[in-house]
Amino acid sequence: MKVSKKIINLETESAFAILAKATKLVSEGKNVINLGIGQPDFPTPKNIQEAGIKAIKDGHHGYTPSNGILPLREAVSEQIYYDYKVNINPEQILITPGGKPTIFYSSLILGGEGNEIIYPDPGFPIYRSMIKFSGAKGIPLELSEEDNFEININKLEKLITKNTSLIIINNPNNPTGSFMKREKIDEIVKMLDKYPDIYLMSDEIYSKIIFNDHEMPSFLIYENLKDRLIVLEGWSKTFCMTGWRLGWSLWPKKLYQHANKLCVNDHSCPNVIAQYAGLEALKGPKDEVEKIKKEFEKRKNFVHKKLNELENMSCFEPGGAFYAFPNISKTGHTGQKFADIALEEKGVALVPGTSFGDSAKSFVRLSYANSMENLDKAIYRLASI
Numbered sequence: 001m002k003v004s005k006k007i008i009n010l011e012t013e014s015a016f017a018i019l020a021k022a023t024k025l026v027s028e029g030k031n032v033i034n035l036g037i038g039q040p041d042f043p044t045p046k047n048i049q050e051a052g053i054k055a056i057k058d059g060h061h062g063y064t065p066s067n068g069i070l071p072l073r074e075a076v077s078e079q080i081y082y083d084y085k086v087n088i089n090p091e092q093i094l095i096t097p098g099g100k101p102t103i104f105y106s107s108l109i110l111g112g113e114g115n116e117i118i119y120p121d122p123g124f125p126i127y128r129s130m131i132k133f134s135g136a137k138g139i140p141l142e143l144s145e146e147d148n149f150e151i152n153i154n155k156l157e158k159l160i161t162k163n164t165s166l167i168i169i170n171n172p173n174n175p176t177g178s179f180m181k182r183e184k185i186d187e188i189v190k191m192l193d194k195y196p197d198i199y200l201m202s203d204e205i206y207s208k209i210i211f212n213d214h215e216m217p218s219f220l221i222y223e224n225l226k227d228r229l230i231v232l233e234g235w236s237k238t239f240c241m242t243g244w245r246l247g248w249s250l251w252p253k254k255l256y257q258h259a260n261k262l263c264v265n266d267h268s269c270p271n272v273i274a275q276y277a278g279l280e281a282l283k284g285p286k287d288e289v290e291k292i293k294k295e296f297e298k299r300k301n302f303v304h305k306k307l308n309e310l311e312n313m314s315c316f317e318p319g320g321a322f323y324a325f326p327n328i329s330k331t332g333h334t335g336q337k338f339a340d341i342a343l344e345e346k347g348v349a350l351v352p353g354t355s356f357g358d359s360a361k362s363f364v365r366l367s368y369a370n371s372m373e374n375l376d377k378a379i380y381r382l383a384s385i
Ligand SMILES: Cc1ncc(COP(=O)(O)O)c(C=O)c1O
Pocket: 038, 097, 098, 099, 100, 101, 124, 170, 173, 174, 203, 205, 234, 235, 236, 242, 246, 247
C-alpha cells in the first residue's frame, strides 16, 4: 500500500500528545499539574449549556446549510458591528467545526505548488502543517523576544516575494501571549498596501482575552483589505467551548464559495446543537466573558511575577490569551529537555517552544488556564530544574 505523500507531510499539535502523556501519568497515580493544553479551565456558561440542551429537545437533529444556519451568521455579523462598527454581509460568514478548518481551507485555497505562505514562528503549529500539506512553501516569520514577540515589519517585508500568496498573522499570539496594539496593526496594513495581490489570514481567536483594557485591533476595520482578508474566529476560547467545535470565519466574496465547497466535502455542516448554543452565546448575557478575562489577567500578573522571581528563567509580559512563554536558557537545557524533565520528574506538563516552530528553542509555553493554587505549586516545582 502506498500512503499519499501529502499525508506524510502533515505535522501535528504536540499539546495533544503531551495531554495524553500527562493523563496516562495521572492514571498511574502520579500528581501532574497540566499547564500544557490551550483551553480555558472554566465550564461553558450555563445559559449556553441550556441552549444546547434545548436545541436537542426542540428537535434540531438534522443537517443545516453547509455554511451554518442564517440566524447564527446574522448574529456573527451583528457582533462584528457591535465590536468594530463594520457592516459585514452574513453571506460572507462561514460557520465551521472550530477555528481550525479556517487554517485548513485558507491553506488549500491559497497554497499549492509554487505559492509561498508566510506564517509566525513561534506560532500555532497547524499553520505550518497545513501549508506543507497544501504543497505550498511555508516561510517562517520569526517573532523574537527582543521585539516582544511582535511582528517586525522590516523582517516581514523582506520575506515577501512574487510567489507570496498569503500571510498569516495571529494576534493575540499563541504561544507567546504577545499582543500588538492598533498602531502596530496600522503599520502592517500600510506596508501591505504595497502588495495588493497578497491575502491576509488574521487569526483573532483570542480577541476577547486582552489585558490592560486594550481594545482588539482587528484587521476587520480596514476598507482597503476587505477583498483579501480572511478572519479566523470562534467560540472555543471566548465562551469556553473548545469541545463543542464551533468557529466562524469571514471570507472575501471571491473565495467564499471555495471555502463553502470544502465544508460540504469535509463535514456537510457544523453540528446543529453547537450552532444553537453558539447563537445563545452571542445573543445572551456576556458577563461570564468579562469575568473570565479578569481572572486570566489576575493569573497572568501572578505567573509573570513569579516566573521572573526564579533564577533559572525570565518571562516577557503577555498582553493577551492565556499563555506565558518563559526563556529557560539559563538552565542550560533546551526547551524540549526542560519540558521532559518538568513532566517526568516534577509533574508539570508544559509544551516546548520548538512545538511552535524552529526559532524558540530556549522557551517553553505555560498555559495558565489552571487554578492559582496549581500555578503556584507548578512554578515552585519548576524552580528546581
Ligand atoms: C491561535 C489559534 N488558532 C486557532 C485555534 C483553533 O481553535 P479551535 O479549537 O476553535 O479549532 C487555536 C486553538 O488552540 C489557536 O490557539
